[in-house]
Every structure is written in C-alpha cells, then in structure tokens.
Amino acid sequence: MSHSWLVASKIGTYLSIENNLVKLTVDCVSTGQLFAKPATSVLAYLLSKATIREEAMPLEALVCAQSGLAPMPDYSIAAITAAEDGVSVGADYWLRADPVHLVLQRDSFSLSEPCPLSVSRAHAQAMIASFNAHFAQEDGLKFCLGESGAWYVSLAQPPQIKTALPAMAMGKNIAHFMPQGSAASQWVAYLNEVQMLLHAHAANAEREGAGGVAVNSIWLSGGGVMPAPLAVKPDSDIDCMVGNTALYKGLAKHSGLMHHNISASLQSVISQMAGHTHVRMQLAQDLLLAEDSFQALLNGLKKRSITQLVVNLACYEKTLVATIKPLDLYKFWRSTKPMSAYLV
Template sequence: MHTVTLFIPALFWPHASANHDAPIVRTLRTLIGRGDAGTSRCDDEQAWMCEQFGVPRQADWPAAPITLLGTGMLPAADFWLSADPVHLQVNRDQLILLAPETLSITDAEAVALCAALNRHFATDHFIFLAPQPHRWYLKTVQPARIQTHSLSRAIGHDIDRMLPEGEDRLAWHRIFNEVQMLLHAHPVNEEREQRGALAINSLWFSGGGTLPQASTSFEAVVGSSALARGLSKLADISFTSAEQGLTAIGASNVLIELRDTEIASTRLDPAAWKAALEDLERCWFAPLAGLLKKGRIRKVVIATVADGRSYSWSVSRMNMLRWWRSAAELNVPSRAD
C-alpha cells in the first residue's frame, strides 16, 4: 500500500509584507489539522531534499552540481556553484533581490553575458555556463571555501546579511562586486534598460560543491525541478513529471515535489500563490484524502520548510477519523524554542 510524501516549498506565504486573501484549501487544512506534526531545523528546500537522499553538507549543500546533472549535463568531479542571474533593486538603504524568473532573460542575453564573464575571469579559470536562460552555473578550479544562502532564501530580502561567509568570503565579495560592474556596463543591460526592462545587474552564488553520492528509502520521485531529477539520477530511482498528476504514483513509497507555490513566491505574486495552492487542493490534496479514506493508500505526509525549520504532518486513515480536530490555519506553526 502506498505512502505518499508531498514536499511543497512555500506552502506558507513567505513574504510578510504582502496582503492577500487566504486560499480556499479546506482539505489541506483538514489534513494538517488531523495529522501528526513534526518539526526540525532545516536550512531551506535544498537542504531538505539533500537530507532525504542522504547527501551530506559540504561547505554548502551541493545543490549546484546536482541540479546541473538534472539538466542533463555531466558535472564530473569538478567544483560547481549556482550563479543565478538576478536584479538587485535599491529600496532606501537596502538592496532587495528579485528572482531570475521576473527578468524574462532570453537565450541570446544569457549567452552574451556568460561570454563576457568568461573573458573577464579567464585568469581565474572560471567557466560560466547557462544551460537555461534563468539558471547559470560557475565551474572553478579550486573549491570555494564559502557558505552561502540559497536563492530561494534570498529572494525578496536585503542581501546585506546574506553574502557569502567562510574562509574565502572576502575574495568572493570582490568577485561579487566585479560581476556587478561588468554587468552594469554590458550592452545587453543598456538595451534592456532602453526598452524598460529590469537590468540583469548581479549574480547570486550558492549551492557550491562536487557531485555527491545519494541513496534514499523512496522508490520513485514525482516532481518538476532539476534538483529532484538530479537526486533521482544519483539514487538510481525513477523520476516522473508532476504534470502527470495522480497517475504518476506507481511505487509504494513515493516522493512528490510540488513547486507551483514556490514559483509564484519567487515572483512575489500573492495572487498567483493563492491560485497555485488552490490548484494543488483540486489536483492533489482532495484526491489523496479521498484515497486515504477509502484505504487505497496507507499514509500521506505533507512537508515544507519555513524560517529555517522543516515542518511535516503525517496523516493515516485513522488520523482522518479525528473529527474533533479543527482544520489548521495556514500559517507557519508557532513553537517553543
């Protein structure tokens, strides 16, 4: 009988400044309210995924080489960092990071900017790659001895307290500044600004490491991200696109990664986040609750990460009989430190 684990980044709206109507997700609230709750420290979504596959933290969680593998490229034994193209927006005395997805970067722009970066950093033996216009990578000869914050944690926040830390931090702060100066003066950004588009004025470095080994108790992964695809390749288990819906559930212990809410969150769009969560209610939460009540599946686990902690709710058929448990509010659970 199936155990289904749903991992949903941005299950809770992560940007406190936004006002929005609460999503109508009665089944989700019931599942959370009646489930057995658990919580533990967890840096972010990348850390959660790595931990499920037994991937240890290096200086960082090595998300960059894993996602590169998930895009179909071979990281080999090299050291890789994510070097995602972003816009830093001045807000009084802050620099707020806007996600790559908000920039509508073209293939030609990505190729031109990476070529300029490769020329500039040739003596450092840096190689910038853009297998996708909004996802770039950097290969270095020497491992970067830094700890970084993932892109998902930095989006919508002031970057001042989120710059690289560690033994090589000063060198990477210099690189960060050099990148900004190069991008600012590049014709690609001059053209973007002339047509009213946001400049690609910085890169966000994160997830550095070499390709690890992986193993997991999951027998299959259903998802959409390059990270999930890369981890499934490392663990030698099947990967199916989440677009196939419930028909993708074939194994008895399956991890389902649903990133629709995260995509809306990266765009700082609360209306889209609300719509995405309501779509998940129709396509996943309500049907799975029905299968649970009928005894067709053994257990549903809902998991997310927020504010440096992971949260999970394990729901069995017996849990669904807890009629006295009220539906949960859709907020980050309070906890005693």
C-alpha cells in the same frame, strides 16, 4: 454463511487493499503563494488534521539530507543539477549562479522573489558571455547556461567558501548571507564585479524597456564537486522520486532510486504509484496552485490508497512538515485556519 468464511473474506479484502497502499511525501516548492491559500482550501483542511513539526532548514537542504547527501560545506546541488541539465560536469567544483534582483532598502540590499529570475535564453547567453570574457583569463571562473535555463559557474579547485541557499536570504539583508570562509572577501569582490558588468549591460536595458526588472546580481549557492553514487541506499524507505526538475532527477540517480516525470494531473500520477513503498514527489508551481492537486491527495487518504501523507511546506529558511494518516481525517474537532497562521 460461516463465520470463518466472513473472516477469510475480510482478510483477503484487507490484503488486496494493503498491496496497493503507499506512503507519499510531497515537497511543495513555493513560498509566498503557498501561504496565501485561504482557510477554505483543501491544503488548509489537510493541515488541520495533521501532526506538524518544524525543521530548521530550507526545503532544498532537507530533501538533500534525506537523499543521503552531506554538506561539504554546501550540499552539492549545482553539480548534481548541472549533470542533468546538459552540462559536462567532470571533476570541477560547481556553484549555481542564479540571476537575481536585489532591492535597495533603507541601509541594505535584500533578495527579492522570484529567485532565480526568468531570463530569456538570448539575454542569458549575452550576460554569461560578458562574465566569461571578464573572469576567464585571470580568475579561471567559467560560467555556463543549462538546458533548463539555469546558470552555473565552475572552477578547477574548491573555492574555500560556504554559501547560503537563496530561500534563507529572501527578503532579508543579504549582508548576513554572503559567502563565508577563508576566501569570502575574494568572492564578495567577484560579486561586486558581476554587478558592475550587469549595471550597464544592453540585455538589462532591453528587459527594463519591456517592463521587466533588471538582473542586477547573481546568487551563489549549492557548491561542490559531483558526488559519487551512494553505495548504500539512504536511511529511508523511499523507493521512487517524482519530479520534473534536474535536482530530483539527479538525486534519484545519486541514490539509486527510480525516477518519473510528472506529465499529467496529480491524480494520474497517484494512480500509477501501486507497487512502490514510499514515493517522494515534487509539487511544482502549476500543480501547487491547483485545488485539484490537494483534492487528489485527500481522496487518496479517504480511500486509503495513501497510508501516510507527508507534506513538506517550504517556508524560506525553515520547512513545515505535516504528517497525515487516514484516521486523522476523523479529528472533526480540529478547525481549519488560513495558511498564513502556520507562519507564526
């Protein structure tokens, strides 16, 4: 067997593997549950091998920025998601109006998890009907319910406010995260009126009677009009977005990228990625808490079907970005630690 044949064989094998390799960016949308994972978890093992940096922005904002959106002054999350959520967006200005529960602290209110709250469609429709009856004639606010159950509010003109994403305010004094801008006082007044409407609402009485928490406010965020599709792809090699939420579907459309839902296990999704250069995937709650999901990512690195794995870990007002390549798995001197250690 000649030396040249062996070289040609190895090169051919390498090229065969190379054609099936892909970069994968995984967005982990959880907060508290994610960081409750122990040091024995596969995710903790992956992080022990990774290069980690911190981005001073919530995960939603990071995904929007990397998808070519610019804050004006918010990222237009509401309009993009509403358009994929069965809502006719038109030229109006849209805000998310997430149903939330505010907790009274010693001298302030804080925003509690989860946000948004899970609200039955019947209760949501009843509450939104109350808002529309109260605001529509005088103030021109129009509330609506998306197919996913998300709440939105629209108005004909930009409201002259900047809002904060809920991840930034979770568990903190909400006074620091109220709408800012020339019309801030008007919108704080709107929120006070919403809270009064909800306080005596029959739907809340039914929720509390069934052992649930009351919807005692809404959280406004993601304001903007529907942005025009990008004429030029974002400064990224991402060519496919995978995720079941309206935001990922909308961002893919806005950026001119291919989109796929996750309909089975993460392993099956990874096996279908051949042919893509760089895939961005949203790892939702059901897959996030399954060890099999992170094991599939680890297996992909070991087999080199994943050449680079970037795991974006939502950490309230910031995002931890962990980058792992196959060779990093040989850093045997790095020990694992509990996920909570990464919150420091």
